[in-house]
Amino acid sequence: MKVTPIADKVFGAVVSELKLGELSDAHFAELNTALLKYGFLVFPKQFLSDEENVSFAERFGDLEFAASPMSNKPKNEDGSYADVSAIDTQLMRTNVGNEAWHTDSTYKPLSSKCAMLSAVIVPDEGGETELADLRAAYVALDQETKYRISQLSAYHSAQFSQANDLGDFPPQDETSIYHGEAYLRPMVKIHPETGVKNLFVARHAFGIPGLSREESRALLTSLRDFVVSDESRVYTHKWQAGDTLLWDNRALLHRARPYDYSLPRVLTGTRVAGDPESELAYYPTDPEAQAGREALAAELAILRVEAKDRMFGATTATQGRYSAR
Numbered sequence: 001m002k003v004t005p006i007a008d009k010v011f012g013a014v015v016s017e018l019k020l021g022e023l024s025d026a027h028f029a030e031l032n033t034a035l036l037k038y039g040f041l042v043f044p045k046q047f048l049s050d051e052e053n054v055s056f057a058e059r060f061g062d063l064e065f066a067a068s069p070m071s072n073k074p075k076n077e078d079g080s081y082a083d084v085s086a087i088d089t090q091l092m093r094t095n096v097g098n099e100a101w102h103t104d105s106t107y108k109p110l111s112s113k114c115a116m117l118s119a120v121i122v123p124d125e126g127g128e129t130e131l132a133d134l135r136a137a138y139v140a141l142d143q144e145t146k147y148r149i150s151q152l153s154a155y156h157s158a159q160f161s162q163a164n165d166l167g168d169f170p171p172q173d174e175t176s177i178y179h180g181e182a183y184l185r186p187m188v189k190i191h192p193e194t195g196v197k198n199l200f201v202a203r204h205a206f207g208i209p210g211l212s213r214e215e216s217r218a219l220l221t222s223l224r225d226f227v228v229s230d231e232s233r234v235y236t237h238k239w240q241a242g243d244t245l246l247w248d249n250r251a252l253l254h255r256a257r258p259y260d261y262s263l264p265r266v267l268t269g270t271r272v273a274g275d276p277e278s279e280l281a282y283y284p285t286d287p288e289a290q291a292g293r294e295a296l297a298a299e300l301a302i303l304r305v306e307a308k309d310r311m312f313g314a315t316t317a318t319q320g321r322y323s324a325r
């Protein structure tokens with residue numbers, strides 16, 4: 001097994017001379033150490049089956065979901081793929097939303113530990129996945145900003161991010177990711193396994209308690225822009241079919257890149273849940289959930305007017321309900 005750091009970047013490594021489908025405990029331990037150090041690992045030419053995706057991911061912990069298509073082609077019940085979805089479906093609105101920087105599942109009670117994508121069908125151009133290092137970004141912040149954000153938290157909601165980034169207002173449904181709750185999370189995260197601090201904000205974050213709406217928006221935007229302002233903190237993965245990419249959702253941002261949406265793009269996604277000790281905000285039944293729910297409702301009411309100029313013009317998709325994720 002060979003681990004080669006990505007050239008000219010502060011994070012990331014390519015792992016070769018290893019078959020993930022036949023991983024020994026010793027090699028897994030090495031990979032886990034490498035993931036904590038590098039933040040993400042690229043495994044070229046693996047061509048993992050769904051079962052191999054799942055059994056590798058399960059070594060990291062409980063799964064949020066297993067070997068699901070992260071795709072513009074929904075999977076049929078018999079395992080075949082349906083036609084490419086139209087841009088006006090909720091599936092595609094959600095996919096396009098993921099072209100803004102984010103960490104996975106911060107809009108759930110328990111945010112994600114790590115995630116994995118394996119490329120099945122990829123377009124020749126575009127459709128890359130990009131990653132950004134929130135640890136190096138935190139280190140590079142000036143002392144004043146570090147001090148300012150040290151005690152601040154922000155709410156996280158996928159309804160907020162869809163509305164704010166795209167003017168997309170999916171129907172609220174407590175069984176989907178558009179559930180009406182917002183989860184308060186510290187803007188500086190202490191990594192539960194390494195103890196290293198990193199920024200922990202991006203598209204799902206809004207409404208910093210104690211700041212005005214304008215101050216909060218300005219601070220969140222400036223922090224996100226700062227993270228990706230240095231090329232050494234951003235990596236672009238140009239997919240080849242068979243690649244697997246694994247990243248630490250507690251310490252990295254990621255986003256998809258645009259492509260010709262009429263062409264198929266099929267990645268198999270598996271997501272590992274965070275540890276309740278370090279990734280749990282609260283549950284909808286907890287008393288502190290009420291403040292998040294109210295902050296989100298107030299924010300969405302403003303965005304219903306403000307987001308009319310965005311891609312979907314403050315509308316709700318007319319077809320294709322999004323499956324619960």
Ligand SMILES: [Fe+2]
Nearest residue numbers: 098103104254
């Ligand atoms: Fe994601």
